[in-house]
Amino acid sequence: MRKIYQISVSLFLCLIIEEKIxxxxxxxxxxxxxxxxxxxxxxxxxxxxxxx
Known part of the structure; x- marks a missing residue:
């Protein structure tokens, strides 16, 4: 369950970074x-x- 949470957080960060590219x-x-x-x-x- 914790691993899935980490994946979700990293995906969220990727979305934020994507906006700044x-x-x-x-x-x-x-x-x-x-x-x-x-x-x-x-x-x-x-x-x-x-x-x-």
Whole structure:
């Protein structure tokens, strides 16, 4: 459970950092950013599963 919490925090930090990255890097990171969102959705599913 603690590991999932750490993953959530690191994803949240990535989202904050993403906002501060210049536009030049934004397009380059868009693919990895999309995969981050997918990864976050998967993590949330795991949290819901563990919560039951």
């Amino acid at each position: 210049p536009v030049i890097f934004h397009l380059k990171n868009k693919i990895s950013y999309s995969s981050l969102i997918v990864y976050q959705m998967e993590t949330e599913k795991q949290i819901l599963f563990l919560g039951e």
